[in-house]
Amino acid sequence: MIRILYAIKQGFRCRWKIRAFARSPESTVKNVTELTPERLKHIGVTHLVLDFDGVLAAHGEPAPRLEANQWLKKFIEGWPPEQIFLFTNKPFGERLAYWQRKYPAIEIISGFPKKPYPQGLLHIINTKKVAPEAVALVDDRLLTGVLACCLAGTQAIYVTNPYKCLWRRPVQEIFFILLRFGERLYWR
Numbered sequence: 001m002i003r004i005l006y007a008i009k010q011g012f013r014c015r016w017k018i019r020a021f022a023r024s025p026e027s028t029v030k031n032v033t034e035l036t037p038e039r040l041k042h043i044g045v046t047h048l049v050l051d052f053d054g055v056l057a058a059h060g061e062p063a064p065r066l067e068a069n070q071w072l073k074k075f076i077e078g079w080p081p082e083q084i085f086l087f088t089n090k091p092f093g094e095r096l097a098y099w100q101r102k103y104p105a106i107e108i109i110s111g112f113p114k115k116p117y118p119q120g121l122l123h124i125i126n127t128k129k130v131a132p133e134a135v136a137l138v139d140d141r142l143l144t145g146v147l148a149c150c151l152a153g154t155q156a157i158y159v160t161n162p163y164k165c166l167w168r169r170p171v172q173e174i175f176f177i178l179l180r181f182g183e184r185l186y187w188r
Contacts, residue, residue: 007116011142021158027155027156028157029160033068037075037078046130046134047130047135052064054139054176056069059165059172059173063094081103081105082105085124086108091109096108133153136149141179141180141183164177
């Protein structure tokens with residue numbers, strides 16, 4: 001409950017920044033597979049942070065979708081894997097095992113408060129000694145990931161068409177569809 005109140009309060013405070021991210025062609029993609037190392041370098045990004053649910057896979061899945069997995073393998077060819085991070089609110093179980101097996105060089109950011117709290121992003125900024133604007137988080141939620149970016153001073157890449165799997169988790173996916181719809185409606 002405290003996290004929700006924090007998100008609402010900070011979301012209102014940062015509403016103009018969030019609106020700008022949500023409307024900017026440079027800050028939005030339909031899908032993570034649209035991102036290229038060249039595009040990120042063009043906007044000054046040196047460290048990429050990926051959300052998992054909605055960005056690499058549908059909610060609750062242990063592994064990325066096939067096309068997201070293929071994209072990540074290709075992306076790593078042009079980007080140092082030690083400058084890519086996974087920042088998920090659920091870094092455990094099958095998901096953690098899969099990630100450590102397939103992408104051992106990509107650091108998993110865990111042990112910090114969930115987004116929208118900015119501590120996970122601030123940890124990357126401080127430990128890697130990079131400017132906040134050189135870090136970008138790819139996320140499908142305005143009031144969690146994009147808000148965390150506003151609070152940490154990093155860039156946000158907002159995914160407008162996140163991965164979903166209605167037949168496996170209909171209640172959970174419908175909840176997030178409605179949540180995203182409400183977020184977009186609020187920031188129009």
